[in-house]
Amino acid sequence: MPAPEIVERPVTAAISDRPPFGAMAHLTHDQLVEAQQGTLASPRRRASLSAKALFNTMDLLYGKERTLAKFRVLELIARVPYQAWENVAYVAMTHKASEPNFARRIFDKVRVSRFEQDNEQWHLLILEELVHAQPGRLGFVRHRIVPQIIAFAYYQLSWLMYAVRPSWSYRLNADFEDHAEHEYALLVEENPAWEHEAYDGSFADDYGRCDSLADLFRQIGYDERLHKLESEANMTLKRFS
Ligand SMILES: [Fe+2]
Ligand SMILES: [Fe+2]
Numbered sequence: 001m002p003a004p005e006i007v008e009r010p011v012t013a014a015i016s017d018r019p020p021f022g023a024m025a026h027l028t029h030d031q032l033v034e035a036q037q038g039t040l041a042s043p044r045r046r047a048s049l050s051a052k053a054l055f056n057t058m059d060l061l062y063g064k065e066r067t068l069a070k071f072r073v074l075e076l077i078a079r080v081p082y083q084a085w086e087n088v089a090y091v092a093m094t095h096k097a098s099e100p101n102f103a104r105r106i107f108d109k110v111r112v113s114r115f116e117q118d119n120e121q122w123h124l125l126i127l128e129e130l131v132h133a134q135p136g137r138l139g140f141v142r143h144r145i146v147p148q149i150i151a152f153a154y155y156q157l158s159w160l161m162y163a164v165r166p167s168w169s170y171r172l173n174a175d176f177e178d179h180a181e182h183e184y185a186l187l188v189e190e191n192p193a194w195e196h197e198a199y200d201g202s203f204a205d206d207y208g209r210c211d212s213l214a215d216l217f218r219q220i221g222y223d224e225r226l227h228k229l230e231s232e233a234n235m236t237l238k239r240f241s
Contacts, residue, residue, distance in 0.1 A: 021118040022208040023219055024226045029211050032218035039185040039221060044178055045228075050157070051175035054150075061146060066187045069138055072131045073147045074180060075124035080151050081173045082117035084159040086110055092240065105240045116227055122207040123220050129201050170235040177228035184221030188214050 007013045027035060047055065054077075062070040089110045096102050131138070138144075161169035188194065194214040210216040 020206055021115050022122060022206055024119055024223045026208050027219065027222060029215055032210075032215050032222065035222045035225070036185045036188055036218045039181050039225065040189065044182055045175055047175040047179070048171055050172055051179070054154070054176070055179060057150070061142065066183060066190060068127060068131050068134065069143060071183070071187070072124070072127040073143070073150075074183070075120060075127050076147045077151045077154050078176065078180065079117050079120040079124065080155040081158040081162075081169060081176075082113045082120065084155050085162050085169070086113040086117065088159060088162045089113065089240070102240065109240055112230070116230070119223055119227075122203055123223070125203050126201060126207060126216070126220070129203065166239050167235045170231040174228050174231040174235065177224045177231060181221050181224040181228060184217050184224060188217045188221070 058070065058073065062073060089106050093103060093106050093110070096106060158169050158172065161172065191214070194217070195212055197213040199210055199213045199216045204210075208219070210219050
């Protein structure tokens with residue numbers, strides 16, 4: 001049999017028919033409502049000092065009110081721990097490639113981090129588009145430059161914590177995801193009109209379609225819960241186990 005023809009940009013071609021990671025797990029409308037009610041009824045985690053400092057900074061810079069612009073900043077920051085964990089795991093792989101079982105476990109961590117990162121990326125892109133469609137312009141420094149500075153600092157902190165003691169970084173992330181889960185549940189509750197508003201944005205097919213804007217945010221909130229549960233479970237485990 002002849003070898004397959006090599007096309008231009010063969011890696012791009014090889015992945016073109018593989019769907020991207022979307023939502024963590026697609027729920028029906030009823031399941032999403034139940035999940036949101038469960039979140040609203042559940043107590044928040046007792047946040048660590050570093051998490052509290054982050055939430056207070058966000059409130060100071062973007063107000064206590066739940067606005068889409070504030071959630072956009074939240075999502076910009078939310079991806080970076082997963083980027084940091086992927087990076088630390090790859091560095092560890094450099095040193096541990098000679099130990100097949102351990103290297104396999106490290107690679108599994110890399111894959112989970114990528115999945116979580118991609119999931120948060122859709123949240124960001126969806127929010128970015130929704131914010132862009134709103135009237136008025138956001139301040140360039142407050143909404144473009146400052147979030148990037150916060151994300152950079154949060155990346156460094158997550159990287160360092162994960163390299164020194166992964167449970168520290170997992171705990172900070174669990175606090176962050178718990179905060180996001182509750183904030184999305186409240187956001188939906190505060191905007192009943194969204195039950196009847198369709199969502200048909202550019203990323204609907206990538207992320208997965210939802211019945212309404214309300215369900216879209218319930219679905220994102222449910223993703224945040226799963227991120228939190230993953231981090232909470234990892235807090236108790238040994239590095240790369
Ligand atoms: Fe998110
Ligand atoms: Fe998140």
